[in-house]
Amino acid sequence: MFSTLSPGALGLSLDHTTSIDLAAQHGFGGVDPDLEFFRALGSRAAVSEHADAVRERGLEWGMAGLPVPLDAPAGEFRDALVELPGSLDLLRSAGVTRVGTWLRPMHDELDHRQNWRLHVGRLSLVAELLADSGLRIGLEYIGPKTFWSTERFPFIHTLREARELIAETGATNVGLILDSYHWYTAGESAEDLEGLTDADIVSVDINDARADRERDEQQDLDRRLPYDTGVIDLEGFMGAVHAAGYTGPVKVEPFMKSLAEQPVDEVLGDISARLDRAVAAA
Numbered sequence: 001m002f003s004t005l006s007p008g009a010l011g012l013s014l015d016h017t018t019s020i021d022l023a024a025q026h027g028f029g030g031v032d033p034d035l036e037f038f039r040a041l042g043s044r045a046a047v048s049e050h051a052d053a054v055r056e057r058g059l060e061w062g063m064a065g066l067p068v069p070l071d072a073p074a075g076e077f078r079d080a081l082v083e084l085p086g087s088l089d090l091l092r093s094a095g096v097t098r099v100g101t102w103l104r105p106m107h108d109e110l111d112h113r114q115n116w117r118l119h120v121g122r123l124s125l126v127a128e129l130l131a132d133s134g135l136r137i138g139l140e141y142i143g144p145k146t147f148w149s150t151e152r153f154p155f156i157h158t159l160r161e162a163r164e165l166i167a168e169t170g171a172t173n174v175g176l177i178l179d180s181y182h183w184y185t186a187g188e189s190a191e192d193l194e195g196l197t198d199a200d201i202v203s204v205d206i207n208d209a210r211a212d213r214e215r216d217e218q219q220d221l222d223r224r225l226p227y228d229t230g231v232i233d234l235e236g237f238m239g240a241v242h243a244a245g246y247t248g249p250v251k252v253e254p255f256m257k258s259l260a261e262q263p264v265d266e267v268l269g270d271i272s273a274r275l276d277r278a279v280a281a282a
Helices: 016-025 035-041 044-056 074-094 112-132 159-169 180-185 234-243 257-261 264-280
Strands: 002-005 098-102 136-140 174-179 201-206 249-252
Touching: 002 016, 002 264, 016 264, 035 044, 035 074, 044 074, 074 112, 098 201, 112 136, 112 159, 136 159, 136 201, 159 174, 174 180, 180 201, 180 234, 201 234, 201 264, 249 264
Parallel strands: 002 249, 098 136, 136 174, 174 201, 201 249
Antiparallel strands: none
């Protein structure tokens, strides 16, 4: 596996070329691709040339965002599907192999069964199109009870449910985005991760949680940097990720506004060191 700079996940407003420079400078193993930047380059050849330059700096691509909202209204979903082939051409030209999205864990109108059918159908369709371009898609379940309990019908918010959804699609290129924060807030342990393989995991996020809140009081957008509080068993989490033989990107996603107020080199030096610790853990 390799450490990845994902500026948006850190709350940092860095353009793509600056992110690449800083990722190389601070010893990250990879950087997230930027589909909008690829579009601005104007051609697949230019995208391919850009990707070659990134690799020459010793960086791998992390994960791009899926440009199709799985739970959008029907018209918006259809429009996104129309645009998808062009996006896939650019991602393929760059050598990107991973895209991801999160599963909204509740709905005010669709009950669990209706929402499940919607996601199985749409995910199966999208996964087939991605497979033709050599892309895997990762799904992130959202664990905090303070989030999934805010609308009438709770939906997927645990590892088990996410794996069941993936299995029902029958697609071989759909896997998990494992986030230590959601794993913790879902009440899961390292034992729940046993049996996972590299083929099951598309991306990994690491975070810690506030020490002054119980598990069911944790807020989705109020996290702590990995290893800060020790509330989340990151040794157990990363030990299970290592045991799975995972080879992909690992990033930090704390949603801490204070990071943007600090010198960027100090922030990235610290984040890189925390990721090195996680990646090296046995």
